[in-house]
Amino acid sequence: MRVRSGPRRERSHASTSPNRVQRRQWAHNAVDLLVFLIGMGIFLYPLIASYVNYRESSSHVDSYDAIVAGLTPQQKQKMWEDAKQYDRELGIPSLRDPFKYKTVAPPLNRYYKMLNVDGKGMMAYIDIPKISVKVPLYHSTSDQVLTNATGHIPTTHLPTDNRTVHSVVTGHTGEVGHIIFDNLTQMRVGDVFQMRVLDHHMSYRVDQIKIILPNEVDSLQPVDGVNYVTLLTCYPYGINSHRLIVRGRYIGDNIPSSQPTGAPRWMLWVLLALFVLSAVGLWQVSKKRREYRAGPAVAVEGSPVHDRAGEADGAGDADGADGGSDQALPRNSGDSGDFPSPGPALPRDSPG
Numbered sequence: 593m594r595v596r597s598g599p600r601r602e603r604s605h606a607s608t609s610p611n612r613v614q615r616r617q618w619a620h621n622a623v624d625l626l627v628f629l630i631g632m633g634i635f636l637y638p639l640i641a642s643y644v645n646y647r648e649s650s651s652h653v654d655s656y657d658a659i660v661a662g663l664t665p666q667q668k669q670k671m672w673e674d675a676k677q678y679d680r681e682l683g684i685p686s687l688r689d690p691f692k693y694k695t696v697a698p699p700l701n702r703y704y705k706m707l708n709v710d711g712k713g714m715m716a717y718i719d720i721p722k723i724s725v726k727v728p729l730y731h732s733t734s735d736q737v738l739t740n741a742t743g744h745i746p747t748t749h750l751p752t753d754n755r756t757v758h759s760v761v762t763g764h765t766g767e768v769g770h771i772i773f774d775n776l777t778q779m780r781v782g783d784v785f786q787m788r789v790l791d792h793h794m795s796y797r798v799d800q801i802k803i804i805l806p807n808e809v810d811s812l813q814p815v816d817g818v819n820y821v822t823l824l825t826c827y828p829y830g831i832n833s834h835r836l837i838v839r840g841r842y843i844g845d846n847i848p849s850s851q852p853t854g855a856p857r858w859m860l861w862v863l864l865a866l867f868v869l870s871a872v873g874l875w876q877v878s879k880k881r882r883e884y885r886a887g888p889a890v891a892v893e894g895s896p897v898h899d900r901a902g903e904a905d906g907a908g909d910a911d912g913a914d915g916g917s918d919q920a921l922p923r924n925s926g927d928s929g930d931f932p933s934p935g936p937a938l939p940r941d942s943p944g
């Protein structure tokens with residue numbers, strides 16, 4: 593008795609039809625593309641977040657300029673003179689660890705009232721075009737301040753044009769989503785930056801760049817007859833065992849700052865190489881997956897051909913044994929010249 597396997601073969605063909613295979617391939621490619629885009633998004637997130645936060649800092653700076661523009665000349669003059677008097681009374685403070693002071697003495701007891709232009713502690717802002725930084729400067733170095741901006745160390749002078757002044761400004765390196773002083777390592781001796789206080793655009797030329805231990809504060813002390821602003825951040829990146837200081841000497845108002853020189857050429861090549869490697873890796877993975885999925889489909893599509901050949905041979909043998917029958921299926925090899933003679937029939941359990 594012969595078992596008819598026609599319906600089974602139809603289901604096998606239907607399950608691997610070209611349209612269905614193509615739809616599956618499109619779905620897998622879409623998943624691969626989605627995974628690639630998610631990976632690129634994770635990779636680019638710090639840059640995108642930094643750009644957004646830079647725009648936010650710029651909005652704070654614009655607000656500061658707007659508030660200053662709304663003050664009367666008398667108000668600005670009084671705030672400026674009060675800050676200069678504060679610096680004269682401060683004199684040459686004795687600094688140990690400027691980040692761990694516990695008590696304050698006159699004139700520090702009125703520190704937070706000095707240059708508080710917006711009522712929220714923003715005393716000025718720093719403009720460093722060389723490293724594309726324009727960031728607000730707030731009173732103190734609290735965590736809340738340093739998360740989004742730079743902080744002024746309270747035991748140092750306020751940024752004014754007095755003869756003997758040394759203001760110390762600190763900012764984070766490596767703060768997630770922010771680029772504050774991350775690129776301070778690109779500053780060089782001779783570069784010019786500005787400290788903008790009220791309507792004074794004070795310019796400073798870098799004259800010293802040093803790496804110090806946290807308790808080495810001699811470089812932060814004022815020098816008689818010299819006006820300094822020092823930018824301070826943790827060093828090296830991610831370890832923070834030392835401090836990088838970039839000291840600028842006051843050279844007058846409205847002197848143009850050093851302009852950016854652009855990203856280092858090697859950084860552009862590294863980013864391009866990473867992108868190319870990611871794209872090649874995605875293509876290779878997709879190719880391997882396509883080959884893996886295509887293999888079983890070809891085998892299934894080819895198997896019915898062998899089944900029919902084997903069935904025809906088996907039918908011929910059975911009919912020959914019965915003395916012939918007009919119900920026997922014709923041999924596949926005789927239907928067309930496209931296929932060679934299949935030869936002896938394969939057993940039913942053989943992988944055709």
